[in-house]
Amino acid sequence: MQLIEKAPAKINLGLDTPYHHQDGAEEWNMVMTSVDLADYVEIQTLTKHKRIRVASDSGFLPNDQRNLAYQAAHLLQTKFNVGEGVNIRIKKNIPVAAGLGGGSSDAAAVLRGLNQLWNLGLSWQELAELGLRIDSDVPYCVYGRTAHVRGRGERITPLSKLPAAWVVLAKPKVSVSTPSILQQIRYDDLEHPDIDSLLKAVRNQDIAEMCAVMGNVLEPLTAHRYPEITQLKQQLMKFGADAAQMSGTGPTVFGLCSKQSRAQRVFNGMKGFCREVYLVRPLP
Ligand SMILES: C[C@](O)(CO)[C@H](O)COP(=O)(O)OP(=O)(O)OC[C@H]1O[C@@H](n2ccc(N)nc2=O)[C@H](O)[C@@H]1O
Numbered sequence: 001m002q003l004i005e006k007a008p009a010k011i012n013l014g015l016d017t018p019y020h021h022q023d024g025a026e027e028w029n030m031v032m033t034s035v036d037l038a039d040y041v042e043i044q045t046l047t048k049h050k051r052i053r054v055a056s057d058s059g060f061l062p063n064d065q066r067n068l069a070y071q072a073a074h075l076l077q078t079k080f081n082v083g084e085g086v087n088i089r090i091k092k093n094i095p096v097a098a099g100l101g102g103g104s105s106d107a108a109a110v111l112r113g114l115n116q117l118w119n120l121g122l123s124w125q126e127l128a129e130l131g132l133r134i135d136s137d138v139p140y141c142v143y144g145r146t147a148h149v150r151g152r153g154e155r156i157t158p159l160s161k162l163p164a165a166w167v168v169l170a171k172p173k174v175s176v177s178t179p180s181i182l183q184q185i186r187y188d189d190l191e192h193p194d195i196d197s198l199l200k201a202v203r204n205q206d207i208a209e210m211c212a213v214m215g216n217v218l219e220p221l222t223a224h225r226y227p228e229i230t231q232l233k234q235q236l237m238k239f240g241a242d243a244a245q246m247s248g249t250g251p252t253v254f255g256l257c258s259k260q261s262r263a264q265r266v267f268n269g270m271k272g273f274c275r276e277v278y279l280v281r282p283l284p
């Protein structure tokens with residue numbers, strides 16, 4: 001049996017970590033949404049053996065247990081003692097190590113797909129809790145819609161859909177290792193964004209207020225090491241974005257636009273500064 005699951009990219013409209021837990025894991029307080037830039041994950045179950053195989057059209061990805069999609073299949077296969085193997089083929093469209101949650105979204109797509117193919121009958125909340133064992137962005141990616149994300153990434157509160165908006169993604173040539181940024185967090189030095197005000201703006205469908213209050217507490221850490229972040233933010237604003245911010249631990253920077261014509265102009269302008277630029281929309 002087989003199916004194809006879409007694995008959309010995520011962006012962090014708001015990203016804060018108020019403290020870390022005793023085991024060192026961060027407490028997250030984030031507003032996340034997914035956009036129509038996606039990987040396509042083909043999942044085929046096999047009755048002849050229990051091997052898990054992963055292939056992708058990206059030369060940058062591991063095809064073994066280091067691949068988050070492999071980890072998702074192995075997690076469900078072992079937890080529910082399934083006697084079947086899985087073939088996974090990933091069509092990568094999301095830039096790797098970009099702050100767009102590509103690996104997490106592929107893993108979430110495998111969780112949703114095998115839940116269906118193996119008739120496991122798990123709710124999205126149950127899949128999200130399992131997904132946390134893989135990566136803290138996987139629980140959100142199981143839902144893949146605008147949500148407030150807290151805890152270690154497992155407390156997902158879906159939000160109303162965003163007001164009309166267009167997003168221009170600009171990924172500089174660098175790749176950023178998420179752990180290398182998280183290791184730099186010094187909680188006494190962080191400037192925390194006002195996530196409560198951002199939540200209120202989303203609930204009020206007020207894009208101007210969203211642009212005024214959104215923030216990413218990790219941006220100064222990545223921007224300090226990679227000046228491209230600040231340069232891309234300035235260019236996005238110069239071409240007319242209503243707001244510009246880094247996603248996740250970076251390096252992708254996104255511009256938020258309330259008008260399609262303005263977004264097209266920002267997209268065209270950014271093509272002259274950055275090789276990887278995408279004009280996308282939040283998923284409804
Ligand atoms: C920042 C976000 O990208 C926002 O969407 C995510 O919430 C972060 O996702 P995440 O799953 O925490 O990031 P991963 O790519 O799994 O990196 C977490 C890994 O970073 C390493 N890590 C984390 C914090 C720290 N002080 N030192 C570390 O070495 C740990 O090995 C941990 O397992």
Ligand SMILES: Nc1ncnc2c1ncn2[C@@H]1O[C@H](COP(=O)(O)OP(=O)(O)OP(=O)(O)O)[C@@H](O)[C@H]1O
Pocket residue numbers: 060061062066067068069090095096097098099100101102103104106107137176178247248249250
């Ligand atoms: N299916 C996958 N797709 C992309 N990266 C993967 C995948 N499986 C494992 N990885 C590894 O995970 C690391 C991070 O990949 P990913 O693209 O998810 O980063 P990211 O978009 O920066 O995530 P985040 O937003 O959480 O920082 C890379 O080093 C990559 O090699």
